[in-house]
Amino acid sequence: MSGKWQHPWRVLVVPYYLNRYARQVHVLRVASAFLAGLMLVLASRIPHGGWALVTILIVLGGAPHWGGVRRKAMERMGGSLLGALAGLAAIVLHGASPWLCYAWMLAVVALSGWHAQGRGGYLALLTGITLVIVGGVGDEPINEALWRSCNVLIGSLIGMAAAATLPLRALDSWRFLLADNLREAAMLYNRIARRLPVDGDAALDQFNARLIRLRGLLASVTQESALTHRELDQVQRCQRSIWTLLDRMGEVSASTPALAEDASPRRAIVRTLLRASHALRFNQPQLLAESLPAADNPARMREPTHCHWLVAELSLTVEDLRMQLHAILPRLIEAPPPARSLVRAMRDGGRRR
Structure with missing residues (x-):
């Protein structure tokens, strides 16, 4: 019997086997992350928990390699934060004047469309999308907007954790x-x-x-x-x-x-x-x-x-x-393992802010 089948766990830790069975590992990773997110949503009964599950699929689904997953998750979280803030601002402005709210949303969407064609386009696009998800047309309750933003962040973190646990580099x-x-x-x-x-x-x-x-x-x-x-x-x-x-x-x-x-x-x-x-x-x-x-x-x-x-x-x-x-x-x-590079990226991001 070959060494691989004597120690089947090696398929999940040795880079050669991870790449040889990349499609199977990717399916296992997506399914595991989705199951973890589903159990969390059902156990905690988080309002609008479906957005966390959608985010897990967006972060993991089309980016099998760690570099792509990390970049997409970081842009997803950054775009979600910016879009959530813009959506909350739209709700506040709607209370003062609906037309002022619509002008604000139009300006944010225009800026999002402008930067979507350049570097960081995914982040810019998600900013505009999250603005609409969180703020609607300005008449959404603030607590629902906050829960939606929270679920997007939770889904991004679960996706990155799954990618770091089964790293396809x-x-x-x-x-x-x-x-x-x-x-x-x-x-x-x-x-x-x-x-x-x-x-x-x-x-x-x-x-x-x-x-x-x-x-x-x-x-x-x-x-x-x-x-x-x-x-x-x-x-x-x-x-x-x-x-x-x-x-x-x-x-x-x-x-x-x-x-x-x-x-x-x-x-x-x-x-x-x-x-x-x-x-x-x-x-x-x-x-x-x-x-x-x-x-x-x-x-x-x-x-x-x-x-x-x-x-x-x-x-x-x-x-x-x-x-x-x-x-x-x-x-x-010398490139750091995914878990270490994730911690380093989040720490560096905190220092820049």
Whole structure:
């Protein structure tokens, strides 16, 4: 029996298993959070408790990774607080003059629509939505408005707690997908260089599919770690270059001399790619310390072929990627667990206020 089934609890704590069974874990997390919210609403009989359940689904439903959940929950709570205050102000103004209340609501909705198109658009949109939920058309009782706001905050906290308990981190998904791509590149290049049978189109299609998924994770990875979007985009560009070089190499390898001879950098490139893949999968940055030997200049060769130029470019690209990962991986390892980062975010937010 495999170790995984001897210790089934590992599926819920080991990042590799969490990502391998991400959909099942996400379903379990949403269902657990909804059940906890439902039990709380039924046990305490909180007025308008349905808004807490709606908020749990909004916070957790469409954002499987911790970075997205945390960002959405923070924006949900911020937008709810601003919208609740605006709604309470609308109720107070309605007592003085209904037209003054409507002018206030129109101004808040206009500002919400303006900022919804820029950064923090979700927060701005929720501010306008919560204004209407809490204040109605200005004639809602204040106690009901306060209960609705309270339920939104409770639902956001339950959603974040569930996400922190079963953390699906984008940075883990990112490094596992990248590790698979580097291993795929090593195997494909090794077979092309040795003129072994290879289904290059299928392998490159898988490589490109992972590359697209990696692109979609960048925003959440920056939320979960200290890395910048520019640093991650440099890794993306290196992968794209490797894909292009392997694609071109596969087209011309049949008409050029084999590149498996001892003088070629094939073994060094394959070894570097495999070591980088292993380093990412098992968080071992020391495997990235060894530099790739300098690429030979094909211009100095007696009879350089097109493949020799491609291999030289591949060697330079792989070395560039190795150096980037050597700088990035230790910072990924240092990224705090979700529970700790949640406490830190709330503490920092309190200090800013």
